[in-house]
Amino acid sequence: MSKELNMLPPSIRQKKRYIKFKVRSEQEVKLGEVVDTVWDKCLNYLGTKETSDIDFWIIGNQFNEKNQDGIIKVNRDKLEEFRACLALIGSLGNKKGFIQVEKVSGSIKKCQSN
Amino acid sequence: MVLTKPSFNFSKGNINMSKFYDLCLRKTSGEIKQLSDELGWSVTNCEFNTVFIEASDWGDLKKKIGQNREDAEVLVFKGGDAKLNRKAAEDSRIDILLHPERGRKDSGIDHVISEAAVKNNVAIGFDLQQLMKDSKEQTHVLTAWRRNLKLCEKYNVPYIVTSGAGDKLELRAPRELAAIIKSLGFKGNRAVSKYPRKIIERSRRTNEDGFIRPGEKVKENE
Numbered sequence: 001m002s003k004e005l006n007m008l009p010p011s012i013r014q015k016k017r018y019i020k021f022k023v024r025s026e027q028e029v030k031l032g033e034v035v036d037t038v039w040d041k042c043l044n045y046l047g048t049k050e051t052s053d054i055d056f057w058i059i060g061n062q063f064n065e066k067n068q069d070g071i072i073k074v075n076r077d078k079l080e081e082f083r084a085c086l087a088l089i090g091s092l093g094n095k096k097g098f099i100q101v102e103k104v105s106g107s108i109k110k111c112q113s114n
Numbered sequence: 115m116v117l118t119k120p121s122f123n124f125s126k127g128n129i130n131m132s133k134f135y136d137l138c139l140r141k142t143s144g145e146i147k148q149l150s151d152e153l154g155w156s157v158t159n160c161e162f163n164t165v166f167i168e169a170s171d172w173g174d175l176k177k178k179i180g181q182n183r184e185d186a187e188v189l190v191f192k193g194g195d196a197k198l199n200r201k202a203a204e205d206s207r208i209d210i211l212l213h214p215e216r217g218r219k220d221s222g223i224d225h226v227i228s229e230a231a232v233k234n235n236v237a238i239g240f241d242l243q244q245l246m247k248d249s250k251e252q253t254h255v256l257t258a259w260r261r262n263l264k265l266c267e268k269y270n271v272p273y274i275v276t277s278g279a280g281d282k283l284e285l286r287a288p289r290e291l292a293a294i295i296k297s298l299g300f301k302g303n304r305a306v307s308k309y310p311r312k313i314i315e316r317s318r319r320t321n322e323d324g325f326i327r328p329g330e331k332v333k334e335n336e
Contacts, residue, residue, distance in 0.1 A: 024149075024283065025283065026283065044249055045252075080293045080296045080297055080302075081293075081297045083289065083290050083293035084290070084293040084294045084296070084297040086290060087242070087286050087287075087290035087291060087293060087294055088245060088246070088294070090246045090284070096283050097283055098283060098284075098285075098286065100153060100287055101287060101289065101290065
């Protein structure tokens with residue numbers, strides 16, 4: 001039976017930031033399309049090594065299809081590189097649009113608050 | 115000795131926040147203006163007149179500069195040809211030399227053009243629309259950008275980055291554009307804030323009444 005790892009102490013944990021984003025497009029976009037586009041663009045622009053450094057994760061349960069916004073977790077030191085990738089997105093799925101960064105914060109709770 | 119608490123006033127007006135400027139939007143409308151405000155741009159060319167010129171040879175370029183300089187608050191030359199890039203950099207009536215690398219295998223700028231540009235206050239423009247292509251072309255454009263940015267930093271040539279948006283879905287936020295320049299290892303904030311501001315200030319100075327040429331002005335009582 002596999003045993004879960006213990007959580008690392010805070011001082012040696014990876015420092016992270018949460019990005020609150022908003023999708024602006026001509027039609028509504030689904031979470032899957034956002035995930036595919038962001039992964040595709042990151043691998044395309046930065047390559048596998050840099051993308052592994054960014055260590056981003058699009059948090060599924062935070063994506064609101066009605067408001068077209070959500071939250072992405074990224075490595076704090078690679079925030080600017082990730083922003084550059086987001087800027088290069090010109091379409092999501094087959095729909096023309098882009099991803100706007102609304103807020104960057106250290107916790108999900110602060111990201112959710114307006 | 116009585117120690118008193120220093121009083122800080124952090125109301126919104128007192129914080130010196132940087133302003134962001136996009137001078138080279140290809141189309142302007144109320145819709146684009148509204149979205150650019152939401153994205154965080156302080157000033158875009160929806161509020162003033164930016165004129166784009168293209169030319170096939172030096173004679174044509176001279177003619178178009180003469181025709182458009184009076185009306186334009188910011189005059190932008192769409193580069194791409196090596197000879198015309200140099201001519202544009204040597205003409206102080208031009209404000210921005212946009213995408214000098216367009217359609218070329220090299221970067222479109224060398225040290226001679228950089229020196230001329232800094233002497234005549236011509237800024238180099240980096241256009242995001244040049245990057246929105248397939249991966250192979252994107253690689254060539256990024257190589258050219260990196261080389262041009264290196265020259266700009268070395269010779270102190272002003273540079274700006276623009277979304278070059280033709281419709282509202284081509285707009286990008288200022289920090290995103292700065293992040294692209296930053297990811298190449300250069301100072302992205304200057305490209306969206308400091309240098310475009312200087313271009314606008316210079317343009318306003320030259321449009322003032324009594325302006326003759328840089329450093330010379332007619333006094334009101336004379």
